[in-house]
Amino acid sequence: MVKGKGSGADGEFEREEGFSGRIHGSIARTLGIAIVSGQYAPGDVLNNEIDASEKLHVSRSAYREAIRILAAKGLVESRPKAGTRVSPRSRWSLLDPEVLAWFFEAEPSEAFLTSLHELRMIVEPSAAALAAERRNDEQLERMRAALIQMQQHTLATEAGRAADRDFHDTVLEATDNEPLRTLSSSIGAAVRWTTIFKQRDRELARDPIPDHWKVFDAIAASRPDQARQAMERLVGLAQDDTRAAIARRSGGAT
Amino acid sequence: MVKGKGSGADGEFEREEGFSGRIHGSIARTLGIAIVSGQYAPGDVLNNEIDASEKLHVSRSAYREAIRILAAKGLVESRPKAGTRVSPRSRWSLLDPEVLAWFFEAEPSEAFLTSLHELRMIVEPSAAALAAERRNDEQLERMRAALIQMQQHTLATEAGRAADRDFHDTVLEATDNEPLRTLSSSIGAAVRWTTIFKQRDRELARDPIPDHWKVFDAIAASRPDQARQAMERLVGLAQDDTRAAIARRSGGAT
DNA sequence: ATCGCTATTTGTCTGACTAATTATAGACGA
DNA sequence: TCGTCTATAATTAGTCAGACAAATAGCGAT
Numbered sequence: 389m390v391k392g393k394g395s396g397a398d399g400e401f402e403r404e405e406g407f408s409g410r411i412h413g414s415i416a417r418t419l420g421i422a423i424v425s426g427q428y429a430p431g432d433v434l435n436n437e438i439d440a441s442e443k444l445h446v447s448r449s450a451y452r453e454a455i456r457i458l459a460a461k462g463l464v465e466s467r468p469k470a471g472t473r474v475s476p477r478s479r480w481s482l483l484d485p486e487v488l489a490w491f492f493e494a495e496p497s498e499a500f501l502t503s504l505h506e507l508r509m510i511v512e513p514s515a516a517a518l519a520a521e522r523r524n525d526e527q528l529e530r531m532r533a534a535l536i537q538m539q540q541h542t543l544a545t546e547a548g549r550a551a552d553r554d555f556h557d558t559v560l561e562a563t564d565n566e567p568l569r570t571l572s573s574s575i576g577a578a579v580r581w582t583t584i585f586k587q588r589d590r591e592l593a594r595d596p597i598p599d600h601w602k603v604f605d606a607i608a609a610s611r612p613d614q615a616r617q618a619m620e621r622l623v624g625l626a627q628d629d630t631r632a633a634i635a636r637r638s639g640g641a642t
Numbered sequence: 643m644v645k646g647k648g649s650g651a652d653g654e655f656e657r658e659e660g661f662s663g664r665i666h667g668s669i670a671r672t673l674g675i676a677i678v679s680g681q682y683a684p685g686d687v688l689n690n691e692i693d694a695s696e697k698l699h700v701s702r703s704a705y706r707e708a709i710r711i712l713a714a715k716g717l718v719e720s721r722p723k724a725g726t727r728v729s730p731r732s733r734w735s736l737l738d739p740e741v742l743a744w745f746f747e748a749e750p751s752e753a754f755l756t757s758l759h760e761l762r763m764i765v766e767p768s769a770a771a772l773a774a775e776r777r778n779d780e781q782l783e784r785m786r787a788a789l790i791q792m793q794q795h796t797l798a799t800e801a802g803r804a805a806d807r808d809f810h811d812t813v814l815e816a817t818d819n820e821p822l823r824t825l826s827s828s829i830g831a832a833v834r835w836t837t838i839f840k841q842r843d844r845e846l847a848r849d850p851i852p853d854h855w856k857v858f859d860a861i862a863a864s865r866p867d868q869a870r871q872a873m874e875r876l877v878g879l880a881q882d883d884t885r886a887a888i889a890r891r892s893g894g895a896t
Numbered sequence: 897a898t899c900g901c902t903a904t905t906t907g908t909c910t911g912a913c914t915a916a917t918t919a920t921a922g923a924c925g926a
Numbered sequence: 927t928c929g930t931c932t933a934t935a936a937t938t939a940g941t942c943a944g945a946c947a948a949a950t951a952g953c954g955a956t
Contacts, residue, residue: 410940412710436905447942449703452906453710456666460714460740468906469950481738482824486714503819506772510822514764561732565757567828568764570736574821664907690938701909706939722939723917 411446415454417490418444423463423474424487425494434464434472461487485573492577498634504578505627509620511571512556516603516619517612519562527562528608531555535600543596549583555600559607559619582626585633594625665700669708671744672698677717677728678741679748687725688718715741739827746831752888755839758832759881763874765825766810770857770873771866773816781816782862785809789854797850803837809854813861813873836880839887848879 422428434440441451455472458464462479466472481487491500519527534555541548553576560572599622606615676682688694695705709726712718716733720726735741745754773781788809795802807830814826853876860869 412940416714437907438905449706449943450941452703453707453940455906456707456710457714460670460711462739466906467950468948469904469952471905477820478823480824481735482821483737484735485716500820503821506819507821510768511764518760565760566731566754567736567757567761569732570734666907691940692938703910704908707907709939720939721917722915723919723937725938 411450412453412457415444415446415451416457417486419454420458420461420463420487420490421493423458424480424490428474430474430476432474433470434474436471463487483571483574485577488574488577492581496581501578501581501630501634504574505582505623505630507571508575508578508623509627511568512559512575512623513616513619515560515563515568516607516615518565518568519559520607520610520612520615522564523562523607527558530558531562531604531607534558535597535604538600539597543583543586549580552583552600553579555604559603562607579626582630586629594629596622596626599625665704666707666711669698669700669705670711671740673708673712674715674717674741674744675747677712678734678744682728684728684730687727690725717741737825737828742828742831746835750835755832755835755884755888758828759836759877759884761825762829762832762877763881765822766813766829766877767870767873769814769817769822770861770869772819772822773813774861774864774866774869776818777816777861781812784812785816785858785861788812789851789858792854793851797837797840803834806837806854807833809858813857816861833880836884840883848883850876850879853879 419428419434428434435443437448437451437455441448444451455464455466459466461481461484462475463481464472465475465479482491523531534551537551538548538555541551543549543552556575556579557572560569560575563569599618602618603615603622606618673682673688682688689697691702691705691709695702698705709718709720713720715735715738716729717735718726719729719733736745777785788805791805792802792809795805797803797806810829810833811826814823814829817823853872856872857869857876860872
């Protein structure tokens with residue numbers, strides 16, 4: 389039993405792929421996914437630090453740092469003698485980028501997708517309205533550039549999807565409201581998965597680019613109400629498409 | 643230099659009061675407040691772990707766990723050789739309950755209060771509408787109970803303010819949308835500070851209880867649009883009052 | 897039913913070693 | 927001579943190990 393990590397070509401190992409660089413991060417990720425995917429239920433008590441760290445072939449301190457990360461995100465809570473237990477879902481930081489990523493790591497439930505869309509539906513139209521009032525020229529340029537990129541690459545490519553996210557992200561930024569901007573990660577996640585689902589159906593139901601331009605035009609023209617309506621339409625259609633894709637997936641095969 | 647903590651009646655000490663029980667939590671709190679209050683600016687590099695932990699009279703491992711917490715909330719980022727530096731504000735988890743608490747620990751800026759109110763203005767009316775559609779009887783009862791409590795204790799007491807928060811919290815819960823519910827801590831923070839500011843002016847500008855009942859009635863009657871409008875009015879008035887109180891505070895004395 | 901004890905578990909400390917990465921100085925080529 | 931690329935060194939976070947402290951849940955005695 390040498391020192392260094394021991395990650396060699398031995399026999400058994402666990403977390404392996406999808407490493408997060410640092411070991412505590414990767415452990416946090418592994419446990420985080422296990423928790424949000426329901427492998428551990430709220431109320432469940434994790435193994436004690438000694439056993440758990442041993443089982444994962446890491447030092448106790450590395451394991452503890454991972455637990456601190458999860459605790460900071462509200463996923464677990466630990467107390468002496470009581471152990472570390474999974475917190476009730478209501479305490480989870482569902483809008484945290486990492487937590488969200490962990491959710492999507494294991495095929496999020498339909499209900500979760502739906503609620504994320506609902507959030508978009510609430511936040512984005514108002515955000516667009518604020519953006520129409522407050523955007524500066526530089527932000528407007530970035531939105532335009534994003535849409536052009538999106539047009540060139542199409543949503544079938546990662547570059548195109550990134551441009552899509554950039555657009556929505558910039559709208560949030562243009563609201564000049566920091567807490568609102570924080571939601572961009574969640575919105576971004578919803579956007580990404582909307583697109584992925586739509587892409588699974590070969591025929592992408594509708595070309596969303598004209599709808600994006602309408603939002604852009606309203607923001608460019610500094611017309612809040614118009615921007616709100618355009619965004620409402622855009623998000624609503626995305627929601628419909630996702631719903632349809634999901635229905636087709638679970639309902640009947642091709 | 644004995645072992646145990648050394649928190650005795652010695653000479654100098656730092657973090658002291660406001661302890662969070664566990665030491666790593668209290669360090670995280672101390673640093674967290676220092677960061678959100680601007681004592682450390684984004685981009686600033688913290689002392690290396692050895693020096694920092696020494697200066698705080700804690701072990702390196704405890705200090706490191708604190709840093710993991712801050713990193714999990716997006717406040718800092720650390721890399722070997724580069725050190726631990728404060729992340730750009732855009733990465734901060736502004737809606738995290740603890741981060742929010744740290745903000746309010748050091749008199750939040752007017753701009754921050756405003757943006758939080760803006761968020762309320764966006765989220766709560768829609769939430770009320772959803773709640774009107776989806777609330778169950780138990781939740782409705784909790785809302786009613788909260789308002790009665792609020793009426794009895796008035797907003798001058800902590801019990802009354804807690805009831806106020808309970809009401810808004812239950813509305814969020816009744817939306818049956820988990821990500822939305824996550825925002826309750828942020829909303830709650832805004833609610834709490836609205837009230838505190840209003841209370842500073844002796845004459846509380848307006849009795850908000852009737853407005854609360856209007857929201858309740860609409861939710862009870864399952865009328866989404868009515869609930870949305872009532873909540874819009876309620877939050878709008880709160881916003882006005884807070885603005886007025888702030889203006890009076892910074893503008894001219896009594 | 898209450899109180900006090902004990903065993904378990906997290907929390908903290910120490911100190912050493914590892915690994916990553918920046919920065920520096922040097923070699924090489926334009 | 928200047929610029930660029932490359933090995934090397936120095937710094938810092940990351941990991942590990944094992945011991946001890948503190949808190950508390952659960953149990954047994956009263």
